[in-house]
Amino acid sequence: MKPTEFCIVGLGLLGGSYAMALTKKGHRVTAIDVRGAAIAWALERGIIADGTVDDGAHDGDMARLLGAAGAVVLGLYPADLAPWLRARQGLLRPGALVTDVCGVKRAVVGTVQGFLRPDVEYIPSHPMAGREVSGVENADDRLFAPANFLITPTAQNTPAAVAWAKELAAELGFAHVSVLSCEEHDRMIGYVSQLTHAIAVSLMNANSDPHLVDYTGDSFRDLTRIAKINEELWSQLFFANRDMLTAEIEQFEAALTDLKTKLAAGDEAGLKELFRRSTARRKLFDRPAPGDKTS
Amino acid sequence: MKPTEFCIVGLGLLGGSYAMALTKKGHRVTAIDVRGAAIAWALERGIIADGTVDDGAHDGDMARLLGAAGAVVLGLYPADLAPWLRARQGLLRPGALVTDVCGVKRAVVGTVQGFLRPDVEYIPSHPMAGREVSGVENADDRLFAPANFLITPTAQNTPAAVAWAKELAAELGFAHVSVLSCEEHDRMIGYVSQLTHAIAVSLMNANSDPHLVDYTGDSFRDLTRIAKINEELWSQLFFANRDMLTAEIEQFEAALTDLKTKLAAGDEAGLKELFRRSTARRKLFDRPAPGDKTS
Numbered sequence: 206m207k208p209t210e211f212c213i214v215g216l217g218l219l220g221g222s223y224a225m226a227l228t229k230k231g232h233r234v235t236a237i238d239v240r241g242a243a244i245a246w247a248l249e250r251g252i253i254a255d256g257t258v259d260d261g262a263h264d265g266d267m268a269r270l271l272g273a274a275g276a277v278v279l280g281l282y283p284a285d286l287a288p289w290l291r292a293r294q295g296l297l298r299p300g301a302l303v304t305d306v307c308g309v310k311r312a313v314v315g316t317v318q319g320f321l322r323p324d325v326e327y328i329p330s331h332p333m334a335g336r337e338v339s340g341v342e343n344a345d346d347r348l349f350a351p352a353n354f355l356i357t358p359t360a361q362n363t364p365a366a367v368a369w370a371k372e373l374a375a376e377l378g379f380a381h382v383s384v385l386s387c388e389e390h391d392r393m394i395g396y397v398s399q400l401t402h403a404i405a406v407s408l409m410n411a412n413s414d415p416h417l418v419d420y421t422g423d424s425f426r427d428l429t430r431i432a433k434i435n436e437e438l439w440s441q442l443f444f445a446n447r448d449m450l451t452a453e454i455e456q457f458e459a460a461l462t463d464l465k466t467k468l469a470a471g472d473e474a475g476l477k478e479l480f481r482r483s484t485a486r487r488k489l490f491d492r493p494a495p496g497d498k499t500s
Numbered sequence: 501m502k503p504t505e506f507c508i509v510g511l512g513l514l515g516g517s518y519a520m521a522l523t524k525k526g527h528r529v530t531a532i533d534v535r536g537a538a539i540a541w542a543l544e545r546g547i548i549a550d551g552t553v554d555d556g557a558h559d560g561d562m563a564r565l566l567g568a569a570g571a572v573v574l575g576l577y578p579a580d581l582a583p584w585l586r587a588r589q590g591l592l593r594p595g596a597l598v599t600d601v602c603g604v605k606r607a608v609v610g611t612v613q614g615f616l617r618p619d620v621e622y623i624p625s626h627p628m629a630g631r632e633v634s635g636v637e638n639a640d641d642r643l644f645a646p647a648n649f650l651i652t653p654t655a656q657n658t659p660a661a662v663a664w665a666k667e668l669a670a671e672l673g674f675a676h677v678s679v680l681s682c683e684e685h686d687r688m689i690g691y692v693s694q695l696t697h698a699i700a701v702s703l704m705n706a707n708s709d710p711h712l713v714d715y716t717g718d719s720f721r722d723l724t725r726i727a728k729i730n731e732e733l734w735s736q737l738f739f740a741n742r743d744m745l746t747a748e749i750e751q752f753e754a755a756l757t758d759l760k761t762k763l764a765a766g767d768e769a770g771l772k773e774l775f776r777r778s779t780a781r782r783k784l785f786d787r788p789a790p791g792d793k794t795s
Contacts, residue, residue: 333717353715383714396707397720404699404723407755409778411748412691418785419678420648422628425692425785427722428699432782436775440768447763453706454760458753460702465749468742473735480731483704487727489713490720 206372208232212274214289216243216256218336219306220280221344224252226377229346235270243341252344271296276373279305283441287316294322302369303327308394310357310387312445318361328366331355331390332379333398337433346378354379357390395449400457402439403450405432501667503527507569509584511538511551513631514601515575516639519547521672524641530565538636547639566591571668574600578736582611589617597664598622603689605652605682607740613656623661626650626685627674628693632728641673649674652685690744695752697734698745700727 211227213220216238224234224247236256238244244256257266271277275298279286286307297303303325307313314329321327334352336343354374358367367384374382385393409432417425443450467475506522508515511533519529519542531551533539539551552561566572570593574581581602592598598620602608609624616622629647631638649669653662662679669677680688704727712720738745762770 333715335717352717355715381714393709393712393715396709397712397716400706401703401719401723403756403759404703405719406774406778407759408696408699408752409781410758410774411695411752411755413781414688414691417688417692419676420628420650420688421692421785422630422647424696424700424726427725428696429778429782429785430722431719432778434775434779436772436779439775440771443763443771444766444768451760451763454756457703457706458756460706461698461749461753463705464698464702465746468738468746471739473739476735476738477731479701479705480729480734483701483724483727484729484731486704486708487724490716490724 206230206232206369206376209275210235210273211276211278212237212270213253213278213280214238214259215280215282215285216240216247216253216341217280218339218341218343219332219334220278221247221252221341222334222346222348223278223280223306223332223377224341225344226346226349228252228254230376232376235274237267237270238341247341252341267293268296272298274298275301276369277301277303279303279307281305281307282438283307283309283313283445286313287320290317290327291320294320294325297322297325299324301325302366304330304370304373306330306332308398308442309445310390314357314359314387318359326363326366328362328370329357329359329387330370330373331357331394332374332377334379337431339435349378349380351380353381353383355390356382356384357387358384359387391446391449395446395453396456399443399446399450400453402431402434403443403454404457405429406434408432501525501527501664501671504570505530505568506571506573507532507565508548508573508575509533509554510575510577510580511535511542511548511636512575513634513636513638514627514629515573516542516547516636517629517641517643518573518575518601518627518672519636520639521641521644523547523549525671527671530569532562532565533636542636547636562588563591567593569593570596571664572596572598574598574602576600576602577733578602578604578608578740581608582615585612585622586615589615589620592617592620594619596620597661599625599665599668601625601627603693603737604740605685609652609654609682613654621658621661623657623665624652624654624682625665625668626652626689627669627672629674632725634730644673644675646675648676648678650685651677651679652682653679654682686741686744690741690748694738694741694745695748697726697729698738698749699752700724701729703727 210233213224213236216236228234234253236253237259239259241258247253257263334348356370409429505528508519508531511531523529529548531548532554534554536553542548552558629643651665704724
């Protein structure tokens with residue numbers, strides 16, 4: 206990727222990690238955030254070259270930064286993305302490429318591509334990386350090395366923009382890049398990400414015994430790690446993908462009911478078959494990684 | 501703990517890890533296993549000082565090893581423990597202490613204490629440590645450092661035996677020791693261990709899309725790590741604790757249904773409340789550990 210000026214809008218955990226990685230790669234990176242502290246923190250550490258606060262008092266600075274940026278990364282919450290872009294798209298540089306980090310796609314992409322200026326292009330993407338903490342202060346571009354980067358173009362996107370998103374993923378250091386439709390994305394994410402969070406939350410909420418902490422093993426800690434959840438972000442993600450998530454919850458409920466029924470019936474052969482199937486499927490997901498006990 | 505001769509019966513992952521730790525602590529450790537390869541492996545590496553195969557052809561050796569052991573650790577599967585001990589208890593040394601590693605207690609403890617010779621004592625315990633692999637070849641006494649050790653005495657146990665089990669946990673290096681009843685143990689384990697395995701298995705079985713591996717993030721890997729499961733051991737554990745596990749599954753199902761209902765109703769405040777509750781509860785379980793991303 207040739208040197209580009211990036212403007213990161215929303216300098217949180219992901220936006221901050223993008224800024225870190227892109228600055229290291231020699232790009233000029235600027236940022237816009239509602240939190241002055243986020244901008245100051247990133248400027249002090251050289252993670253961004255310039256930045257300003259989106260507080261209504263710095264619109265001139267915002268216009269300057271967006272007008273200079275060949276690429277804009279929207280690190281905003283799902284519900285904020287389209288409204289922000291609709292209000293600010295007049296400030297974008299002609300020919301700019303816009304992408305995002307949003308974990309749901311159908312709810313966002315059609316809307317944005319429906320109103321966006323014809324001389325800029327929005328190529329949707331979703332870096333599947335995160336932590337149970339937020340803010341640029343916790344940013345860490347090492348998050349990307351083991352992770353998947355998803356690109357979800359529509360018929361309105363150009364091959365050049367898809368190619369650019371792939372280059373971006375490579376610059377950020379993602380292990381794997383996939384291109385899929387917004388529909389496929391939301392169905393898959395309903396299973397591998399949203400359902401897992403719904404399960405972790407429900408598992409944590411199912412029992413209120415305060416002594417459990419004395420007894421837990423690693424399996425319980427692993428299953429509930431993501432029960433620490435950003436309520437605002439995740440309620441937006443869940444509601445924006447309600448149909449897919451509900452279908453995945455119901456498919457999971459059916460699998461759990463199947464296990465419970467075999468247990469009640471004393472069906473040893475049936476229970477073992479479930480265990481063999483889950484073992485065989487899970488083995489496909491193994492990968493060598495530091496700290497991976499199964500490697 | 502004063503130097504004792506230990507005999508490990510069942511030199512698998514846990515039995516082998518016990519042997520490793522106890523040998524390092526200066527105890528003489530011997531072992532009995534149905535697999536000659538397990539005994540040979542441990543002898544070659546100095547993990548045990550002596551050992552023999554339980555194959556009907558080495559009963560003299562078995563009598564010698566058991567007769568010399570002041571402490572016997574039964575590293576057997578739940579269904580094998582009582583039958584083995586009933587058949588072999590005549591070989592135990594008078595005054596010997598017997599313990600185990602069994603993950604269910606009600607199904608085993610009453611039976612064993614019901615038939616056991618009066619001049620030996622069985623003090624039940626459960627080391628909450630494990631891996632997704634089996635066999636002495638995968639033994640590793642570092643498993644114990646972050647883990648909990650549970651002792652489940654009955655009215656038939658002496659305070660001296662409970663004190664000995666605590667010393668044993670300390671020698672093995674467990675982080676935390678708890679004493680609880682067999683009933684409390686099985687209820688708790690139904691939640692923190694068996695329910696989590698039932699969930700992981702069902703999550704893995706709920707969707708057969710082979711492309712999912714391209715898309716998964718860490719949360720899915722964490723939740724399904726334990727879906728690789730030893731079918732024989734875990735079907736025994738599940739059936740031996742069927743009532744408690746079924747109750748925990750149903751409590752979890754109710755929590756998940758609650759979440760699904762709030763999602764369907766568009767109840768944003770209710771969904772956020774579930775997220776806040778799970779976040780607050782999960783924080784109690786945090787501990788600093790290498791590789792713990794939340795620390």
